[in-house]
Amino acid sequence: MIKRLLAIDGIMAICHFRDDGALVEGYGMPDELLGGFAKFAHDYKRLVQGNADQLSMFTQMNGWTPPGGWVVEGDGVAVASIGNLACLMNTKEASKNEVMKELEEASHW
Amino acid sequence: MSIIPELAAMEGVIAAGEYSYRGDRFTCEGDMTDDMARMASIMCRSTSLAVHMQMDMIKNLGHDCGCAPARGWIVNGDKFSVCVIANHFCFIQNDDVSLNSVMSYMRENVPDQEGQLV
Amino acid sequence: MSDLNKLIAVEGAVGAFKFTSKGELAESKIADGSGLNEQILDLLCHVCVANMSIATMQARGWENMTGMKGFYPIKGFTMVGFDWTVIVNEEFGVVVPNSQVDYEAAHAALAG
Numbered sequence: 001m002i003k004r005l006l007a008i009d010g011i012m013a014i015c016h017f018r019d020d021g022a023l024v025e026g027y028g029m030p031d032e033l034l035g036g037f038a039k040f041a042h043d044y045k046r047l048v049q050g051n052a053d054q055l056s057m058f059t060q061m062n063g064w065t066p067p068g069g070w071v072v073e074g075d076g077v078a079v080a081s082i083g084n085l086a087c088l089m090n091t092k093e094a095s096k097n098e099v100m101k102e103l104e105e106a107s108h109w
Numbered sequence: 110m111s112i113i114p115e116l117a118a119m120e121g122v123i124a125a126g127e128y129s130y131r132g133d134r135f136t137c138e139g140d141m142t143d144d145m146a147r148m149a150s151i152m153c154r155s156t157s158l159a160v161h162m163q164m165d166m167i168k169n170l171g172h173d174c175g176c177a178p179a180r181g182w183i184v185n186g187d188k189f190s191v192c193v194i195a196n197h198f199c200f201i202q203n204d205d206v207s208l209n210s211v212m213s214y215m216r217e218n219v220p221d222q223e224g225q226l227v
Numbered sequence: 228m229s230d231l232n233k234l235i236a237v238e239g240a241v242g243a244f245k246f247t248s249k250g251e252l253a254e255s256k257i258a259d260g261s262g263l264n265e266q267i268l269d270l271l272c273h274v275c276v277a278n279m280s281i282a283t284m285q286a287r288g289w290e291n292m293t294g295m296k297g298f299y300p301i302k303g304f305t306m307v308g309f310d311w312t313v314i315v316n317e318e319f320g321v322v323v324p325n326s327q328v329d330y331e332a333a334h335a336a337l338a339g
Contacts, residue, residue: 044162182306184304187298189298
């Protein structure tokens with residue numbers, strides 16, 4: 001099902017990971033790399049969760065946690081994640097608004 | 110047998126505690142309120158997770174140089190420091206305690222954590 | 228302030244390095260046969276800067292919430308790896324095998 005997200009402009013790879021970091025399914029990169037991508041996305045999700053929890057704790061401000069997702073932007077590529085989905089995109093070709101909207105929808109499938 | 114009472118009793122130790130890897134429980138002894146201990150356990154758990162992830166990443170990037178899995182970390186503040194080994198944490202006064210003795214005690218008495226648990 | 232010669236002279240030290248505020252490796256000294264290289268040290272620098280940054284956020288938050296001062300500013304971060312330990316301040320770092328680590332000596336060398 002998530003394979004169709006590869007049709008979105010600029011998306012190079014997509015993966016769905018379990019809560020223990022294992023790959024459920026992924027497309028757009030060799031199989032040997034998809035497991036690593038899923039693990040990275042899972043680790044990063046937990047890291048962002050930990051930081052959001054602390055921000056919430058220290059600011060006493062509602063609305064930070066649980067975090068919906070994250071984006072890490074490099075020079076030419078970015079990784080974005082919502083829920084347990086993560087994608088690798090080309091930043092020149094992808095519309096981040098569109099990608100995030102599609103990931104949000106797909107994360108509820 | 111928990112080492113928390115002995116750790117908390119060491120000279121210069123402000124408080125010592127332990128959190129569950131799931132993050133749902135903590136214990137702490139020393140000069141800290143329950144709220145402070147809860148915050149301390151949240152902070153320590155989060156940094157430990159980050160350190161584990163970072164070391165695993167360095168290993169997975171092809172540098173299997175003895176870095177992973179991480180055993181713990183220390184952060185040195187202006188007047189006090191925080192020492193963590195596995196899921197045990199200890200707040201110490203910089204001027205009143207030997208960092209070496211606290212860390213030696215923790216490293217000798219706290220078992221290494223399993224990657225899956227973190 | 229410290230320099231790499233002092234740091235590599237810390238007992239057991241297998242690597243000493245200087246890094247930029249962005250975490251890039253600026254200078255290093257590596258002991259022969261240590262298994263370390265500049266690529267590893269560069270990654271380590273980034274990791275240490277990230278943790279110093281997170282610790283600074285925690286120090287700010289902790290002091291605001293608890294009124295317990297003395298955490299901020301963060302002076303250093305130590306990471307105890309599986310076989311070795313890295314100890315840094317805001318500019319320099321040293322890598323020492325766990326079996327030989329002397330945290331106090333390393334901090335003294337880092338303080339210059």
